[in-house]
Amino acid sequence: MVNKSALGRTMLNLTADYYRQSWIWSNADQNWTLYAALPRDPCDSYANCGGMGTVFLLHPQCGDQDIYVKISGAELGGKDDKWKIGVIVASAVVVILAMFLVRSCYQCRTHNRENRRTDVLP
Incomplete structure (x- = not known):
């Protein structure tokens, strides 16, 4: 068994x-x-x-x-530090612009939907 x-x-x-x-x-x-x-x-x-x-x-x-970079006045001065700060600033600007673009597109879509609804009503 x-x-x-x-x-x-x-x-x-x-x-x-x-x-x-x-x-x-x-x-x-x-x-x-x-x-x-x-x-x-x-x-x-x-x-x-x-x-x-x-x-x-x-x-x-x-x-x-590498995403965490110390930024203090005492440690700055080398080319690598300036390049890293430039990359951080450029990345932040790109993210902010992308968020603005997404928000604008969303507002346009909702505005167009509201206009279509009012156009249909007599």
């Missing part, structure tokens, strides 16, 4: 590398065997390296975070 029943348990573990582990009892070995764990790798964890961090599977440590 074959025993078709299975005993399993799931643990939420915030101190280990895996946050959720599922275990199944092995009657033959008389111990628990891990059969599923999430997250599977460091890249599955949310904000593992900070808000703008990157994690690579081949190198689990956090990647470079």
Whole structure:
């Protein structure tokens, strides 16, 4: 006769590398065997390296975070610093212009919809 029943348990573990582990009892070995764990790798964890961090599977440590640049008067002066500040300013201007463009398009669409509704009414 074959025993078709299975005993399993799931643990939420915030101190280990895996946050959720599922275990199944092995009657033959008389111990628990891990059969599923999430997250599977460091890249599955949310904000593992900070808000703008990157994690690579081949190198689990956090990647470079060039988006954070210290801007203080004492540290400025090199060509790289000026270039980084220029990139930051240009990126901010592009983002602001894109937001303005999206807002303008949205306002035009809603204005056109309102005009169509009033044109139909007698």
